[in-house]
Amino acid sequence: MRILMVTSEATPFAKTGGLADVLGALPQALAKLGEEVAVVLPRYASMDGLTVPRRIWRDMPLTLGRYSFLAGIDEVRHGGVRYLFVDIPALYNRPGIYGDRTGSYADNHIRFGVLNQAALAIARNIFRPDVFHGHDWQAGLLGPYLHEMFKGDPTFFGAKFLLSIHNLGYQGNFAASVMPDIGLDPNLFHSEGLEFWGEVSFLKAGIVWADAITTVSPTYAREIQTPEFGFGLDGLLRPRVAKISGILNGVDYGEWNPETDPHLPARYSAQNLAGKRISKLALLQELGLPLDRERPLIGVISRFAGQKGFDLLPTIAAELMELDFALVVLGNGEAPIEEMFLSLADQNPQKVAVRIGYDNALAHCIEGAADMFLMPSRYEPCGLNQMYSLRYGTVPIVRATGGLEDSVDESTGFKFGPYTPEALLECVIEALAAFRDLPTWRERMRRGMAKDFSWDVAAAGYQKLYKSL
Numbered sequence: 340m341r342i343l344m345v346t347s348e349a350t351p352f353a354k355t356g357g358l359a360d361v362l363g364a365l366p367q368a369l370a371k372l373g374e375e376v377a378v379v380l381p382r383y384a385s386m387d388g389l390t391v392p393r394r395i396w397r398d399m400p401l402t403l404g405r406y407s408f409l410a411g412i413d414e415v416r417h418g419g420v421r422y423l424f425v426d427i428p429a430l431y432n433r434p435g436i437y438g439d440r441t442g443s444y445a446d447n448h449i450r451f452g453v454l455n456q457a458a459l460a461i462a463r464n465i466f467r468p469d470v471f472h473g474h475d476w477q478a479g480l481l482g483p484y485l486h487e488m489f490k491g492d493p494t495f496f497g498a499k500f501l502l503s504i505h506n507l508g509y510q511g512n513f514a515a516s517v518m519p520d521i522g523l524d525p526n527l528f529h530s531e532g533l534e535f536w537g538e539v540s541f542l543k544a545g546i547v548w549a550d551a552i553t554t555v556s557p558t559y560a561r562e563i564q565t566p567e568f569g570f571g572l573d574g575l576l577r578p579r580v581a582k583i584s585g586i587l588n589g590v591d592y593g594e595w596n597p598e599t600d601p602h603l604p605a606r607y608s609a610q611n612l613a614g615k616r617i618s619k620l621a622l623l624q625e626l627g628l629p630l631d632r633e634r635p636l637i638g639v640i641s642r643f644a645g646q647k648g649f650d651l652l653p654t655i656a657a658e659l660m661e662l663d664f665a666l667v668v669l670g671n672g673e674a675p676i677e678e679m680f681l682s683l684a685d686q687n688p689q690k691v692a693v694r695i696g697y698d699n700a701l702a703h704c705i706e707g708a709a710d711m712f713l714m715p716s717r718y719e720p721c722g723l724n725q726m727y728s729l730r731y732g733t734v735p736i737v738r739a740t741g742g743l744e745d746s747v748d749e750s751t752g753f754k755f756g757p758y759t760p761e762a763l764l765e766c767v768i769e770a771l772a773a774f775r776d777l778p779t780w781r782e783r784m785r786r787g788m789a790k791d792f793s794w795d796v797a798a799a800g801y802q803k804l805y806k807s808l
């Protein structure tokens with residue numbers, strides 16, 4: 340089969356989160372299974388200097404409402420996959436992917452509307468797919484473009500549209516006034532079409548016109564159909580239950596493997612954990628925490644966003660700080676969460692170390708060093724760090740939601756259900772108590788390390804779905 344993916348991010352070219360990791364790995368895993376895969380994404384400023392793509396198409400004309408553009412199409416072949424970059428400097432050659440310090444770019448509806456038009460032009464001229472596989476709201480307009488604008492176009496005859504939702508919380512909603520700019524019939528602006536509470540919603544467009552919908556874990560596929568997790572779209576999703584499924588993301592074990600990880604001061608395996616103790620001491624030293632190898636070390640690596648559940652901490656901070664453990668936090672994002680962690684470290688310098696920023700090498704060192712990993716998410720479509728943690732023998736403490744529920748069980752980690760500070764506190768206490776029984780703890784570590792969340796499994800799931808379409 341020929342699969343054309345459309346995305347706003349893919350490692351190693353452009354990344355803000357887990358979406359990029361999926362697009363860096365899934366296409367290659369599908370290629371290994373014998374499928375032909377191309378990935379369409381913008382050529383951002385971040386690409387400069389990274390690779391030298393080959394220009395395969397000059398001046399591809401694209402129209403979007405009253406705007407027209409000439410796009411260059413650049414190609415990088417990577418792991419048997421064709422990555423096709425849409426080069427329109429006026430739209431994409433900027434420091435950010437979605438925005439800058441002052442917020443989202445005001446023309447994101449045009450930037451990602453054009454991306455989808457480019458994907459269709461690529462389908463016509465360069466790579467004709469059996470399935471268009473769009474990711475998140477940035478690819479939502481593929482649905483109405485394919486099934487309304489180009490209805491009857493023989494180029495796309497029989498082509499199907501699969502929408503993968505990586506996070507329902509990001510919907511690409513824009514003022515109704517953008518309607519003339521996205522090139523669709525204004526009659527599609529109604530509650531069964533593009534309209535969502537008076538705005539234009541790209542994600543809703545994707546859902547309405549999708550032939551199939553996936554989320555990045557089976558539990559999240561069920562959760563998004565409930566008011567608690569549905570972000571107002573659950574009513575739209577429920578009648579489509581037959582089209583919705585969940586496929587758990589995989590892990591890139593080439594990058595996340597304690598036996599080969601070049602970022603760790605010492606490597607280790609389930610058979611020989613000595614390197615983990617060395618990694619722990621090295622990190623404690625680097626962060627200026629007491630060199631106490633017996634004291635449990637809890638790690639956090641995260642975007643700081645409401646979704647991640649850190650608002651549970653302030654109410655129980657005093658009780659938590661009475662307990663005997665050290666905490667290392669790496670993350671960035673919303674200022675109130677940064678400040679909360681920084682003041683926790685300020686008040687407890689012997690216990691808590693915080694690094695604000697995005698630092699892949701440090702993220703690896705934390706996975707290698709910590710005894711436990713904390714992810715108290717309010718919701719989590721899949722989550723990757725709990726799966727990295729399992730492989731690194733870093734026992735996850737998670738809220739039982741979405742992909743956390745699907746990848747961690749009682750034999751490999753600790754889970755709490757209710758989204759309350761008390762439930763989180765109780766779960767941490769339970770984990771710390773269990774840590775004292777070292778032989779049993781090591782068995783728990785080894786069970787986690789033996790888990791296999793490789794991309795081959797996930798790719799086979801997508802392959803089956805493409806076939807069914």
Ligand code: ADP
Binds near residue numbers: 670
């Ligand atoms: P999300 O996509 O919601 O941010 P995931 O757990 O699915 O969450 O993916 C997060 C990815 O980004 C992981 O690869 C994680 O290691 C990485 N990451 C998040 N924050 C940081 C940070 N501050 N420094 C380094 N890596 C980070």
